[in-house]
Amino acid sequence: MNSNGILESHWPRVAAHFFVDACIVFAGIGLGAALRLGEEWMLALGMYWPAMMVAGIAFPCTIYLCGLYSPRTGTRDLWKQSLMLAACFVGTLVLLAAVFYLNFSTRIGRGVMLWAALLIGVGVLIHHMALIRRFRHFRERVAFISGSSSEDLECERVAQLARGGFDVVGVIGYDDHAPGFGVGSLGSVRDLAGIAGRERLDRVLCAGRAYRDPGLLSDSCQLRYSGVTVMPLVAVCEEFYHAVPLELVTPDWLMNASGSPQLFYIKKLKRAFDIAAASIGLLTLSPFLLMGMLMVRVSSAGPVFYRQHRAGRFGRPIIVLKLRTMRVDAEKDGVQWSGKDDARVTWAGKFLRQYRVDEIPQLLAVLLGQMSLVGPRPERPGFVESLAAQIPFYRERLMVQPGLTGWAQVKYPYGADVEDARRKLEYDLYYMKHMSLFMDLFIVLDTIRTILRGGVCGRGVPEHPFRVDRSWMGTPMPMAVEAGARK
Numbered sequence: 269m270n271s272n273g274i275l276e277s278h279w280p281r282v283a284a285h286f287f288v289d290a291c292i293v294f295a296g297i298g299l300g301a302a303l304r305l306g307e308e309w310m311l312a313l314g315m316y317w318p319a320m321m322v323a324g325i326a327f328p329c330t331i332y333l334c335g336l337y338s339p340r341t342g343t344r345d346l347w348k349q350s351l352m353l354a355a356c357f358v359g360t361l362v363l364l365a366a367v368f369y370l371n372f373s374t375r376i377g378r379g380v381m382l383w384a385a386l387l388i389g390v391g392v393l394i395h396h397m398a399l400i401r402r403f404r405h406f407r408e409r410v411a412f413i414s415g416s417s418s419e420d421l422e423c424e425r426v427a428q429l430a431r432g433g434f435d436v437v438g439v440i441g442y443d444d445h446a447p448g449f450g451v452g453s454l455g456s457v458r459d460l461a462g463i464a465g466r467e468r469l470d471r472v473l474c475a476g477r478a479y480r481d482p483g484l485l486s487d488s489c490q491l492r493y494s495g496v497t498v499m500p501l502v503a504v505c506e507e508f509y510h511a512v513p514l515e516l517v518t519p520d521w522l523m524n525a526s527g528s529p530q531l532f533y534i535k536k537l538k539r540a541f542d543i544a545a546a547s548i549g550l551l552t553l554s555p556f557l558l559m560g561m562l563m564v565r566v567s568s569a570g571p572v573f574y575r576q577h578r579a580g581r582f583g584r585p586i587i588v589l590k591l592r593t594m595r596v597d598a599e600k601d602g603v604q605w606s607g608k609d610d611a612r613v614t615w616a617g618k619f620l621r622q623y624r625v626d627e628i629p630q631l632l633a634v635l636l637g638q639m640s641l642v643g644p645r646p647e648r649p650g651f652v653e654s655l656a657a658q659i660p661f662y663r664e665r666l667m668v669q670p671g672l673t674g675w676a677q678v679k680y681p682y683g684a685d686v687e688d689a690r691r692k693l694e695y696d697l698y699y700m701k702h703m704s705l706f707m708d709l710f711i712v713l714d715t716i717r718t719i720l721r722g723g724v725c726g727r728g729v730p731e732h733p734f735r736v737d738r739s740w741m742g743t744p745m746p747m748a749v750e751a752g753a754r755k
Contacts, residue, residue: 287328289327290327292388296385298313316376334352361381408470410473411437414439426504436451440454460488473500502517513694525700538705542641560628570596575589576588578646583663594612594617641708644671644674644696665697675696677715
């Protein structure tokens with residue numbers, strides 16, 4: 269978060285820290301060469317650039333995999349963070365030695381490496397100590413606008429969710445409304461600008477009608493131009509929860525969210541990223557695919573591959589190809605949810621699912637343009653119809669290309685019921701609003717971390733902050749996708 273209270277997007281912030289660490293690596297090697305080699309340092313960098321590129325990418329990637337760019341690092345013990353940072357650094361040095369030792373012309377000399385290690389270590393330590401200090405000590409002064417008990421409940425849930433970053437000053441009420449969750453009243457919304465100045469507020473958070481109230485438009489604009497953020501509660505959930513609680517989703521939010529992603533990225537850059545990543549993935553993962561095919565063959569009788577109809581973008585049918593992980597007669601009693609300890613899964617299938625080996629053939633669908641590398645998980649048409657009837661806005665996830673992996677997949681485990689599908693939709697809606705090249709890259713890294721952990725979500729499943737009555741907001745108005753499906 270910025271010191272002036274303006275909302276700072278999570279992924280650009282992570283990308284900025286990623287870039288800073290990469291620059292520290294480049295600068296450290298360059299300065300190390302200058303200190304060790306004197307006037308010949310420029311010539312040496314011409315030979316060292318492959319190693320510099322590998323280190324500059326591998327080091328921040330390793331740090332991200334360890335979760336050290338997350339605000340949650342501020343809650344860990346300092347010595348644990350230091351050990352993780354040191355392990356990332358040593359691992360990068362080992363990688364450099366392993367990759368470039370045999371080619372003397374591109375290997376960084378021992379003297380240069382010693383100076384570079386010292387300089388990089390100091391630079392990275394300063395950078396991450398500043399991050400930890402920022403995460404631990406900065407707190408914003410926040411007030412809520414509320415006018416009913418149901419709005420009070422939503423404000424209370426948001427205050428609990430963001431308690432590590434907010435000091436809740438009080439509630440600004442409608443019609444002399446008295447807050448009902450243990451904080452004082454600051455006054456009436458009619459004096460919004462005066463209250464914000466008197467209490468030195470960083471943010472004003474609006475529940476429900478306040479954000480859409482034309483009478484507050486002038487005061488809200490004045491506060492924004494004065495450096496005080498006025499924002500709905502759902503935006504705070506996006507920042508801290510990295511998901512969108514369905515209880516706070518409105519048609520207005522959906523309309524605004526649909527205009528947030530960059531059109532060029534969706535149409536051009538994302539497709540180029542998919543083709544490059546799928547091609548590299550098929551080449552590098554082919555040995556694991558062959559191993560998986562052999563395991564399926566010896567574990568049970570039947571075909572090696574499993575073909576299944578799924579709902580693609582706008583609900584169009586696509587064929588998903590996977591390694592078979594269940595018995596051939598797994599669905600003799602009809603379509604069923606797949607549970608954690610599903611008895612229909614073979615012994616080989618358990619291993620293949622745990623390490624996502626069964627998903628590798630889907631890279632072909634990515635190459636063909638039927639799927640994207642990153643996006644909402646493609647569901648079976650029957651499940652889509654059933655879940656859409658029970659979960660509001662469920663069809664919205666069909667607006668974008670389904671993905672081999674996705675934000676919901678790395679943040680939440682396999683879904684086994686309607687509640688799990690509801691939770692995963694909250695992550696899918698967040699991704700659909702914030703999708704970008706950086707976010708896709710970080711989701712791929714999160715997927716690698718999940719695979720290395722044996723299929724366990726790296727960050728766990730955070731407690732859901734909302735289960736409140738939203739009847740005062742009116743009936744949700746899901747947006748249909750049939751028009752898009754006919755195109």
